[in-house]
Amino acid sequence: MSPRPRRQGRRRPPGEEDEGAQRRQRQQPNFEVGALVEVASTDDGFRGSWYAATVVRRPSRRSSSSSYAVEFQDIYEDEEGTRRVTEEVEESQIRPMPPEEPSEKRDFEVGNEVEARHNDGWWEGVVVERLRGRRFGVLFREWRERVVFKVQDLRVNRKWVHGSWLPPCAAAVEGRQKAQSQMETKVAKKMKSYEFTKGTPVEVSSDEDGYRGAWFAGVVVEEVSKGKYLVELKNFRTEDDSEFLKEEADALHIRPCPPEIVVADHFDLFDEVDALYNDSWWVGVVSKVLSKSRYVVYFRDTKEELEFQHSNLRLHQEWIGGRWMTASLLQKNTRLV
Numbered sequence: 001m002s003p004r005p006r007r008q009g010r011r012r013p014p015g016e017e018d019e020g021a022q023r024r025q026r027q028q029p030n031f032e033v034g035a036l037v038e039v040a041s042t043d044d045g046f047r048g049s050w051y052a053a054t055v056v057r058r059p060s061r062r063s064s065s066s067s068y069a070v071e072f073q074d075i076y077e078d079e080e081g082t083r084r085v086t087e088e089v090e091e092s093q094i095r096p097m098p099p100e101e102p103s104e105k106r107d108f109e110v111g112n113e114v115e116a117r118h119n120d121g122w123w124e125g126v127v128v129e130r131l132r133g134r135r136f137g138v139l140f141r142e143w144r145e146r147v148v149f150k151v152q153d154l155r156v157n158r159k160w161v162h163g164s165w166l167p168p169c170a171a172a173v174e175g176r177q178k179a180q181s182q183m184e185t186k187v188a189k190k191m192k193s194y195e196f197t198k199g200t201p202v203e204v205s206s207d208e209d210g211y212r213g214a215w216f217a218g219v220v221v222e223e224v225s226k227g228k229y230l231v232e233l234k235n236f237r238t239e240d241d242s243e244f245l246k247e248e249a250d251a252l253h254i255r256p257c258p259p260e261i262v263v264a265d266h267f268d269l270f271d272e273v274d275a276l277y278n279d280s281w282w283v284g285v286v287s288k289v290l291s292k293s294r295y296v297v298y299f300r301d302t303k304e305e306l307e308f309q310h311s312n313l314r315l316h317q318e319w320i321g322g323r324w325m326t327a328s329l330l331q332k333n334t335r336l337v
Contacts, residue, residue, distance in 0.1 A: 031055045031068060031094060039070055040093045041121070047212065047301075048124040048140075050115070051075060052097070056086065066091040074120040092303050095160040106151050108136055111318075111325055113157040116140075116149050124157055128320055139320060161287055161298055166270055196220045196229055196254060203281070204231050205253045213283040213301050215274070217257070227251045235279035255319035263315065266292040272316040273297060275308050283316055 031037060038050040057069035067088045077083040108114060108127045115122040116138050125147075129137030134151040159166040196202060203215040217234040224230050228250050236245045267273060267286050274281040275297045288296035293310040317324045 031058065031091075033058060036097050037070065037094050038097060038122070039072070039087075039089050040095075042093065046121075049118075049121040050095075050123075051121045055094075059091070068094060070094070098155065098158050098160075099165065101155065106154065107134075108151070108154060114138060114154045115157050116147070117153040117155075118147070118149075122155070126318065126320070127154075159285065159298075159300070161285075166285070196223070196251070196256075198222055201257050202231060202254050203257055204233070204247070204249050205255075207253070213299070215255075215281045216279075220254075221246060224248055229254060258314075258317045258319070258324060261315045261317070263310075263313075266310065267295055267313060267315075273313045274316050275299075275306070276312040276314075277306070277308075281314070286313075 033055050035055045037053055037055060039053045041047065041049050041051065052073040053070040054073065055068055056071050059066050059068060067090055069086060069088050071084050071086045073084065075085045077085055108130075110127055110130060112127045114125055114127055114136075116125055123140060125138040125140045127136050128139045128146060129148075131137060131148065135148055136151065136154060137146050137148050138154070139146050198220055200220045202218055202220055204218050205215055206212070216236070218231040219234065221230040221232050228248060230246055231249055231254065233245045233247065237243065238245055267289070269286055269289055271286045273284055273286060275284050282299060284297040284299045286295050287298040287305060290296065290307070294307060295310070295313065296305050296307050297313070298305050319325075
């Protein structure tokens, strides 16, 4: 995606400008020296990856800094592998080691959120294919790339929120996921491209820092070149307010508007949702149910929480291989329209 310096009324991502949300930021445990932890990378191209490390220094009580010094277990300064890399990282980048599950008990279905062992770290992805020999095709959203892994190099993608591990969605809906439609599975295997025609309502994503996970409504104006389109953004105007802003985007950053999933009753704790915030949809997870019409949503990218009304949430769906896929089947109180 091209930059958006001229976007009128551009807002910050969820939580970035909300002081109340910052006060509600998730609390981390008090990591002791010698504790085994995992550290999230904030470098471009490495977001969504976690690396095993040992705490070697805690923040000083006399300092306002919350940074820890950690020594990485599998990253070395030299090619011989004799000196491990030590870095200072923020407390928000650290989590305890996730609970282990024996590889012989591991099994995954298409649509499962997983972490894959790759290049000395664990990377977040989604299973899009089951192969022979207990191997699985995993799609990495950050790279838009599919890689095949053995089952021992995969684990369930769990989230560390409010000092505890969120139960994996896969475990909660294991039985229902096995009933996921054969059509979705076949389409996911094909991983075919999708062509957008003039006038098609779409949603457009961004790779800009702080805006990953956000989708902006728009309409395709024309195909500029193979796999690249000019899109008119629905909720943003030019500096002189004379017309809607138009930007070029490749097909990997464009998707059709998702089908509406009407939640007749309420969202459940840990449901993955899209939240409408400042005229855009942001991917998050329900971390608190305040009532049947009010929820607190946790955003992984900014590590913040915000409160939303029921009407400003929708169940999260992924556009994979030219079809819509969900990490779980719809709950019994939903219907597809």
